[in-house]
Each structure stands twice: as structure tokens, then as C-alpha cells.
Amino acid sequence: MNENNSWVSLILLLAVAALVEKIVKRPVLRKWVGLILVVAGPILLFCATAWIGGSQVESLPVIAFVTGIALLVSQNKYRLKRPSPPHPLLRAPTMNLAPDLPDDPEMQQLLQLLHEEIGLPKHKTLRLQTAINIDLGCDGAEAxxxxxxxxxxFAFDLGDYDAYRYFNPPVFDVFLKHRAKGRGKKVPLTIGMLYLAIKTNSWDTQTLENLS
Structure with missing residues (x-):
């Protein structure tokens, strides 16, 4: 009979320990409850031996100690995860994208580069026809x-790409400014041209400008 009572007591203690582990979710509370149980285990074992024996809960000190350790080790188990910061494009002031703008990894990465290197406009719809040099003001060293x-x-071949056809050279580069003279009005370099060059993995000025 006593043996059966011991097993019942053990099962009840384990059930209580499991319940405590499930109920106590806050990291600070798990920490303090864990510390209390870790300290209480040895105290019960050495200072309340007679009471433990008489109550037939010999496993109480061990279970208290082990439960305390488990709470301390897993004190952050139920900590709410902070949401990851939004994609830089989602943090942009506005993302007005035209309906005809492709929604694929290449375009998303291109928009990402535009956002990082140039800065996306606050109140302007981005289209395939949007010229990064004229509409977005990209020029010089930034370009x-x-x-x-x-x-x-994107590791594509720039082919016959001519920077001076679209951009003014950096103001500090006298040699490049001399080479750029006589190029006349700059030709629009659109998002569509860049996107097509990326998709075809090459730059062909006449083809890109005609299609654009």
C-alpha cells in the first residue's frame, strides 16, 4: 500500500512540475521560480528529511531541483519574438508601383538597388518608362x-553601354568631363531598359532604347 502511495505521490509531483513549466511563461518569473526551486530542493533534502519521509514524497527535493534547473535553462522559451525589420523597400516613404511593373526577383532586386543607391521618390509612380537620370535625378558619381x-x-555584359550618353561625369573628374563634351542632351535611361538588359544578360543600346 505504501509503495502504491509513493508512486501516486511521484506521479502527482511530476504532474505539478509539468504544470508549473507550462503556466510560468514570463522570462523573469521563470527565472525567479527556477531559483526558488533550485534552492528549495537541497533545503528540503537536508532539513526536512523526517517530514518528507512521513509524507511519502521522497522524490520532492529532486523534482523541485530538476524543475528549477529546467525553468532557468529555458527561461526565454516563451519570449515573444520581435518581428524582423521590414524589407528596405517596405520602409520606403511610398512605393507607388505602376500595374505594368513586373513582379519578379529581378525587378525586386533592381528596385532594391534603386532604393539603396539613389533613393525612391516619395510621391511618384514608378513605371518601366521612369528614367533614372531624368525622373529620379541620378547623375555624376551617383550614377x-x-x-x-x-x-x-546581376553580372551581365555592359556591351556598348556609354555612360556619357545618359549621365554627366563626376564634377571632379576633369578628364571624363572633357570626353563627355559634345554628347548633347542626355538620353533617358529607363527602368525598363535596365530590366530588359538584366533579363537578356546583355546591353545593346539600340535595341534597349528602341524597345523602351
């Missing part, structure tokens, strides 16, 4: 850096 970023990101 050079942007085109290098596009070339590196």
Missing part, C-alpha cells in the same frame, strides 16, 4: 556607383 552596383549584382 557611376549605381551602374557598377547593377553590373555586379
Amino acid at each position: 557611376k556607383q549605381f551602374m557598377e552596383a547593377v553590373e555586379q549584382a
